[in-house]
Amino acid sequence: MTELLTYRGTVYTWHCDHLGHMNNMWYAGKFDEASWNLLVQIGMTPTYLRESKRGLATVEQLTTFKHELLAGDSIEVRSQVVEVRERVMRLVHAMYNIETGEVCATCAITAVHMDMTLRKATPIPDLQRRMAQDMLEPISVAA
Template sequence: METGATYRGTVYPWQCDHVGHMNIMWYVGKFDEANWNLFARIGLTPTYLRESGRGMAAVQQNIAYKRELLAGDIVEVSSTLLEIREKSIRFVHEMRNAETGDVAAICEITGVHMDRQARKSAAFEDPIRRAAARLLAFPEPVSA
């Protein structure tokens, strides 16, 4: 399983709330940026999505906040692909303070591959399914 960072960035003062830590809307935004980097690794690139008329839609997202992030903190998100199905994908992001290594938040997302014109789910193409299968945290057994 490839575990390289899918997002790197910084917490800016204007991203902090009245308590002094990064507001939840920015956690979601940074996880969203990680989504697109993970998707590109399996072939769901901007070019593919534009040319094929496909898109991705989040249908479930669960976030556990573990430690606060403060202005100036360096943030890194790593992503793990948990499951690829005919039309959906499930993965988890782990956001860390890059300086301390502390886990700040964990986000599990289920996304659906969409036909943008028909406005309904669509099966992933085989090359995307194969690329995703290579990145699964728990690879599926090979059929004999």
């Protein structure tokens, strides 16, 4: 599966809670930003979403916390498309501490492609589905 760098940033003091580590609301926000960057890579750009009156609705999101992040830590998120169906995509994000290389959290998302006018699920267009499916398997390069 193709893994893409979809977010890079820093943990600021205002991201930290009374325990001194980054609060879960900030993990969710950084994973959300990574999702938008991943969507651009599969042709679901802001322009596509606006002009076609389409959107993605998250129907399931599971975050797993592995190592705490502290103020000053530099982080990056690497993301993958792990499944593409007619109306549904599943994405997985991994958040890394850049200095240590540790995976600090993961986030698995199931999202449904929506018609924003009808407010119901609609098929993912062929172009975007193919672009997402291309990420499922690494591209072979002939020697």
